[in-house]
Amino acid sequence: MNAIETHDLTRYYGARCAVNHLTLSVDREVFALLGPNGSGKTTTVLMLTTMLHPTEGTATVCGHDILRDGEEVRRSLSYVPQDMAVDIKLTGRENALLFARLYGTDTPKDRVDELLAVMQLFDRADDLVKTYSGGMRRRLELVQALVHKPEVLFLDEPTLGLDVAARATIWEHITALKKDGMTIFVTTHYMDEADRFCDRVGIISNGSLLALDAPSSLKARLSNDVITAHIDGTFRDPGVDGITLFSFANNEASFLAENGREALPLLADAFTRAGVRVRSLALREPTLDDVFLHTVGKSEEPAGFDQTKFRTMLRRRK
Amino acid sequence: MRGVIWYIERDFLRWVRGRVAVFSALVMPAAWLIFVGLALPIRFTDNYLDFITPGILVMTMLSAGLSGGTLLMFDKILGFLNKFLALPAPREDILFGKILFVSLRGLIQSTIILVIAVLIGASVYSPLQYGLTYLILFLFGVLLSAFATTLALYLEDHDSFAAVNTMISMPLFFTSSALMPYNVMPEWLRTLASLNPLSYAIDAIRAVDAGALPLVQIVSLAILGIVVTAISVQVFRRVTV
Ligand SMILES: Nc1ncnc2c1ncn2[C@@H]1O[C@H](COP(=O)(O)OP(=O)(O)OP(=O)(O)O)[C@@H](O)[C@H]1O
Ligand SMILES: [Mg+2]
Numbered sequence: 351m352n353a354i355e356t357h358d359l360t361r362y363y364g365a366r367c368a369v370n371h372l373t374l375s376v377d378r379e380v381f382a383l384l385g386p387n388g389s390g391k392t393t394t395v396l397m398l399t400t401m402l403h404p405t406e407g408t409a410t411v412c413g414h415d416i417l418r419d420g421e422e423v424r425r426s427l428s429y430v431p432q433d434m435a436v437d438i439k440l441t442g443r444e445n446a447l448l449f450a451r452l453y454g455t456d457t458p459k460d461r462v463d464e465l466l467a468v469m470q471l472f473d474r475a476d477d478l479v480k481t482y483s484g485g486m487r488r489r490l491e492l493v494q495a496l497v498h499k500p501e502v503l504f505l506d507e508p509t510l511g512l513d514v515a516a517r518a519t520i521w522e523h524i525t526a527l528k529k530d531g532m533t534i535f536v537t538t539h540y541m542d543e544a545d546r547f548c549d550r551v552g553i554i555s556n557g558s559l560l561a562l563d564a565p566s567s568l569k570a571r572l573s574n575d576v577i578t579a580h581i582d583g584t585f586r587d588p589g590v591d592g593i594t595l596f597s598f599a600n601n602e603a604s605f606l607a608e609n610g611r612e613a614l615p616l617l618a619d620a621f622t623r624a625g626v627r628v629r630s631l632a633l634r635e636p637t638l639d640d641v642f643l644h645t646v647g648k649s650e651e652p653a654g655f656d657q658t659k660f661r662t663m664l665r666r667r668k
Numbered sequence: 669m670r671g672v673i674w675y676i677e678r679d680f681l682r683w684v685r686g687r688v689a690v691f692s693a694l695v696m697p698a699a700w701l702i703f704v705g706l707a708l709p710i711r712f713t714d715n716y717l718d719f720i721t722p723g724i725l726v727m728t729m730l731s732a733g734l735s736g737g738t739l740l741m742f743d744k745i746l747g748f749l750n751k752f753l754a755l756p757a758p759r760e761d762i763l764f765g766k767i768l769f770v771s772l773r774g775l776i777q778s779t780i781i782l783v784i785a786v787l788i789g790a791s792v793y794s795p796l797q798y799g800l801t802y803l804i805l806f807l808f809g810v811l812l813s814a815f816a817t818t819l820a821l822y823l824e825d826h827d828s829f830a831a832v833n834t835m836i837s838m839p840l841f842f843t844s845s846a847l848m849p850y851n852v853m854p855e856w857l858r859t860l861a862s863l864n865p866l867s868y869a870i871d872a873i874r875a876v877d878a879g880a881l882p883l884v885q886i887v888s889l890a891i892l893g894i895v896v897t898a899i900s901v902q903v904f905r906r907v908t909v
Contacts, residue, residue: 393853393906399754425756435747440678451674453759494751 351413352377353502353533354398358407361393361557368393370557378533379549380528383537386646390557391537392432395506398535398592399429407433412501428495432506432537436487436494438480442471445479446493453498465493469523485516492523503527505536509543521547545638555646565638572636572644575610577617579603582627588620597643671757675765676772678750679739681775684902693735697728704847706788721785722801722873723846726866728781729774729805730841733812734833736770737820741829744820750909760901767897771809778805793877800876804886808869811893818900821907845870865892 352375359372369390383391396402398409400420406663408415414422436445443462450458466472467490479487488508495503508524509517517540524534525547539545544551545565553561553568561568577593580602586602587595593613597604607613610633684690701724705717740762752762779835786792793801816833843857844866850858861867865898866889872885 375822396909401750401753403908421756421758424754429751429754431750433747435751436680437682437748439682444678444681448674448678449751449755452671452752453753454670494894584903 354381354409354411354535355393356398356407356409359394359397359404359409360406361390361397361402362405367489367557369397369404371561372554372557374552374559374562376533376550378528378531380524380534380536380547382544382548382551383535383554384539384541384544384551384642385554386539387535389554391554392506393557394554395429395504395535395537399427399504400424401429411612426500427502427504428498428500429504430491430495430506430508432510434484434491436479436482436489436490438476441476441478442466442482442490442493443475445490445495446475449494450497455497458497461497462493465496469493470519485512485519488512488516488520489523492520496527500532502533502535507536507537507539509538509540514649517543541638541642551638553642553645560645561641565641569636569638572606572641574606574608574636575613576634576636576640577605577607577610577613578632578634579605579617579621580629580631582629584626586624586626588617588624588626590620591615593617596640596647604643606636606640606644669758669761669764671755671761672764672768675752675762676769679765679769683769693732694728694777694780696731697724698784700724700727701785702788705785705790705893706827715786715791717788717790718877719849719874720847721782722842722870722877723784725778725781725801725805725873726808726844726869727841727846729809729867729869730812730837732774733770733775733809734816734837735841736773736813737816737829737833738826739770739820740766741820741823741826742891743835745826753907753909759904759907762898763814763817763897767810767813770813770817771806774809774813778802787891791877797876797879800881801873804869804872804876804882804889807886807889807893808865809894811865811889811896814893814897814900817895818903821903840864840866853883865889879896 354376356372356374359369360367361369370467372394383394385391393402397404398411398416400416400423403417408417410416411423412426414426416423443466446462446466450462452609455461463472466475469492471486471493474482474486479490482490501599505524509520512520521543524536528534533551536548548565550562550564551568552559563571582601585598585603593605593607593616596602596606605617614631614633618628618631701721705720705724709748740749743752749762753759819832820829823832843860844864845861846866850861853861868885868889872882872889875882
């Protein structure tokens with residue numbers, strides 16, 4: 351039995367499909383759901399934590415059906431929502447103790463002390479949360495979520511708005527929890543984090559799961575080299591055979607090519623011929639970012655957002 | 669059911685730490701008591717202060733109960749409710765916690781109003797009479813806070829909650845028997861007032877003050893409270909975000 355199993359999980363808000371026939375299973379690993387804003391990550395988490403009923407499909411958490419055995423499901427999981435919610439008028443300890451008691455923990459005070467120490471909050475435990483930094487509040491939320499030793503932990507964007515050090519701390523804790531056998535389901539926008547700390551990632555766009563695998567396999571699947579070009583002024587795809595453009599943003603165009611070394615001069619020539627001014631060209635291994643842009647970009651092409659068209663439109667308005 | 673007590677403790681800590689709110693809720697009823705009870709040159713009855721005090725007590729409970737819904741509204745807006753709903757503890761504990769906290773807080777506020785009333789010249793009654801008064805106020809508080817909390821669960825934002833709140837509380841107060849006895853009311857108002865649950869509570873306290881035991885009103889308030897709470901429990905059990 352896997353800790354999380356979903357089968358054709360679907361959710362509509364009115365006519366808009368937020369999650370579309372999602373089928374996946376997650377067990378004793380750190381699993382990340384990656385996707386652009388509005389792709390249905392939070393909606394998925396809300397369904398799995400029994401806060402929202404699916405329109406269609408089923409899911410189980412630790413073998414309990416999210417529709418029929420809501421209470422059992424909630425007993426086996428903890429959930430940290432996307433928007434931080436800790437009581438600023440209470441102290442860190444009071445915040446944590448509330449959850450320890452609501453969960454019916456045996457020795458709430460000891461458990462809270464233990465976790466506050468693990469999360470490096472012990473010294474400030476009796477200060478009002480009002481005086482905590484964002485990173486401390488996030489860690490306090492982890493304390494609240496961990497007081498009852500859940501089997502499955504849902505973290506909706508656990509590192510949102512934190513600095514590099516605070517993010518690293520959070521991930522250290524998450525990795526430690528996995529070693530203890532916990533299943534951790536996170537959503538995030540940070541590809542580098544997903545790449546470094548997650549065992550498997552699922553890429554979701556417009557509610558549909560487009561890719562599902564270990565970060566390294568996903569990168570290997572691209573099997574191509576990535577060429578990035580910094581462009582000055584207007585950009586046009588020079589259209590060289592075998593070199594495909596997969597993203598353009600912030601004056602940076604990214605291409606995929608089977609053999610990067612050979613493609614570089616071809617691309618440079620093509621740019622010159624097309625009259626596009628290139629500031630720099632770089633060749634590198636694909637990152638998860640590339641996988642993401644490649645996967646999501648493809649799915650959005652038909653109805654998606656056309657950068658170049660949009661820019662021309664803006665220019666015409668001036 | 670264990671969860672109820674921890675939810676109450678949390679709301680209590682938040683309440684006493686928000687110093688201003690502790691007193692602001694008392695300003696309105698105290699002002700009514702002093703300006704209407706003492707200063708207004710109306711003589712419906714021989715001691716108007718004694719007549720109006722039950723009305724003001726119930727008014728205190730009314731505003732305490734209805735505004736108690738904002739507790740849940742803010743829990744919802746600030747994301748606490750989501751976290752509570754994801755807990756294995758029965759979801760109706762959240763509701764019971766709010767009902768009890770809001771009603772008890774209303775009783776504390778009513779006590780202060782009662783003390784002010786006595787200080788400015790209202791009659792003093794026996795402990796038994798005060799006990800019954802508190803019972804009536806509590807039942808009324810349960811009815812209102814259950815209603816307001818469930819309403820807050822349904823409404824989208826604080827503005828619409830505040831709007832519904834004002835829309836309900838003012839007309840309820842003015843169409844009750846709080847300010848004048850039935851015999852001086854115009855016919856239409858008398859009909860409205862005798863249907864108004866606020867009047868049940870007010871009339872019951874007046875009957876207690878007069879030395880009677882208003883069983884009918886107490887039982888009606890209790891039944892209303894139980895029905896509204898039972899419906900609210902169902903709503904809380906099924907709620908999704
Ligand atoms: N309560 C709601 N009512 C209507 N539509 C909603 C509601 N909540 C979400 N949606 C829509 O469902 C889609 C998925 O939203 P969701 O919050 O799951 O995205 P997300 O992947 O978590 O995005 P983000 O990264 O911005 O948090 C979006 O198109 C959103 O507009
Ligand atoms: Mg989200």
